[in-house]
Amino acid sequence: MIVCVCMNPSYDRTMEVAGMHLGETNRVLSSQSVPGGKGINVSIALDILGQSSICIGLAGEKNRSQFDRMLKEMHLHGDFLSIPGEIRTNIKIIDRDQTRLVTELNEPGPEVDEKTLRHLTDLLLSYRSSISMLVLTGSLPPKAPADYYRQVIAKMQKHGIPCVLDASGEALKEGLKASPFLVKPNRSELEQLEGTQFCSPQEIAACAMKYVKSGVQMMAVSLGKEGALIAGADGVFQAKGVKVKTLTTVGAGDFMVAGLIDGYLRTHNSQEALKIGSAMAAMRITSLTPDREEAEARIKDIEVSPIDKFPKELSGAGE
Ligand SMILES: Nc1ncnc2c1ncn2[C@@H]1O[C@H](COP(=O)(O)OP(=O)(O)OP(=O)(O)O)[C@@H](O)[C@H]1O
Ligand SMILES: [Mg+2]
Incomplete structure (x- = not known):
C-alpha cells in the first residue's frame, strides 16, 4: 500500500x-x-x-x-x-x-x-x-x-x-x-534550490544527475508545457510536452507523481515511470473527470527518448 x-x-x-x-x-x-x-x-x-x-x-x-x-x-x-x-x-x-x-x-x-x-x-x-x-x-x-x-x-x-x-x-x-528514493521538483523549484536559471534541458539533466550521483535513486523534473525528464541509474530520459487543450494545470504535478510511482512499481524502469507520469499529467490538464481508460489512451501520445548530450563526467550514475 x-x-x-x-x-x-x-x-x-x-x-x-x-x-x-x-x-x-x-x-x-x-x-x-x-x-x-x-x-x-x-x-x-x-x-x-x-x-x-x-x-x-x-x-x-x-x-x-x-x-x-x-x-x-x-x-x-x-x-x-x-x-x-x-x-x-x-x-x-x-x-x-x-x-x-x-x-x-x-x-x-x-x-x-x-x-x-x-x-x-x-x-x-x-x-x-x-x-x-x-x-x-x-x-x-x-x-x-x-x-x-x-x-x-x-x-x-x-x-x-x-x-x-x-x-x-x-x-x-x-x-x-x-x-x-524519488524526488519531483518542477523547473523553478530546482532553479531556486540551485540558485541559478537553466538555459537548456542538458543543464537540467546534468543537475538532476548530480543528485542521483549523491544518493537519490531517481529525480524527475517537470517542465510544464515543455514536458519532463527523469535521471536515474540508467541515464537521463525526456518526455516532450504534448500539445493538448488545457482546462486546468492545477494538480498536474500531483498526477505526474502518482504516474511515476505506478510506472516504477510495476516495471522498475525509470523510462516507463516517466511515460506513465507524463500520461497522467496530460490527462489531468485535459479532463475534469479523469479515468483509467483515458490514462491508458494517453500513454500512446508520450514519447520518451534519452538525453545524451550533457557533460561526459555526469553521464552515468555509478562513475
Ligand atoms: N500547459 C501544458 N501543456 C502540456 N503539458 C503540461 C502543461 N502543463 C503541465 N503539463 C504536464 O504536467 C507535468 C507537470 O506540470 P508542472 O511542471 O507544471 O508541475 P508542477 O509545477 O509540479 O505542478 P503542480 O502545480 O501540480 O505542483 C509536466 O511535466 C507536463 O507533463
Ligand atoms: Mg508541484
Whole structure:
C-alpha cells in the first residue's frame, strides 16, 4: 500500500463568477467544495491507476467530520490525527466570462507543535510493515521545522521503505539530504534550490544527475508545457510536452507523481515511470473527470527518448 502524507489538508472551494470585480459584490454562478491538498490529489490519481493508497496526516478537529465524510464519498482511505484548530479552506475564484483568470485565496492552516509531529511520525511508523512507498508532498504546516520531511525519510528508509519527495524551498533542500528514493521538483523549484536559471534541458539533466550521483535513486523534473525528464541509474530520459487543450494545470504535478510511482512499481524502469507520469499529467490538464481508460489512451501520445548530450563526467550514475 502507498501512503500519501497530508500535513495540511484543505477544503478546496471553487467558485465561478461571470466577471470578478474587486471591491464590489460578485454573484457566484456555481460553487463546489472538495477535500484538497497535494497528498489527497496523489491518492486520487493512484486510485485511478488501480494502486491502493491511504492518506495519513493531520486534520483540524473543529470541522473534520465533513472532511471524513467527503473522503469516504470519494472512496479514499484516510487516517488523520485530530489537532486543535480548523482544516483550512482554499478558495479558487474562476472568472468565467471576462478575464478567465483564476484567483486563489489560501489559508495557512493550523499550527503544529513538536509533540503532534512526534505522534504523526509514530503513526506513519505503525504502518511500516504494509507500506510499499511513502509520498511526502506539499508545503509544511505553520511552525513545523523545515527538516520534518528529512526526519521522516531517514526513519522510513531505515526500515526499507522508499520515499518520494515533492516539496519546495527549505523542505526540499533539507529532504534531499536524506536521499529520498524519488524526488519531483518542477523547473523553478530546482532553479531556486540551485540558485541559478537553466538555459537548456542538458543543464537540467546534468543537475538532476548530480543528485542521483549523491544518493537519490531517481529525480524527475517537470517542465510544464515543455514536458519532463527523469535521471536515474540508467541515464537521463525526456518526455516532450504534448500539445493538448488545457482546462486546468492545477494538480498536474500531483498526477505526474502518482504516474511515476505506478510506472516504477510495476516495471522498475525509470523510462516507463516517466511515460506513465507524463500520461497522467496530460490527462489531468485535459479532463475534469479523469479515468483509467483515458490514462491508458494517453500513454500512446508520450514519447520518451534519452538525453545524451550533457557533460561526459555526469553521464552515468555509478562513475
Ligand atoms: N500547459 C501544458 N501543456 C502540456 N503539458 C503540461 C502543461 N502543463 C503541465 N503539463 C504536464 O504536467 C507535468 C507537470 O506540470 P508542472 O511542471 O507544471 O508541475 P508542477 O509545477 O509540479 O505542478 P503542480 O502545480 O501540480 O505542483 C509536466 O511535466 C507536463 O507533463
Ligand atoms: Mg508541484
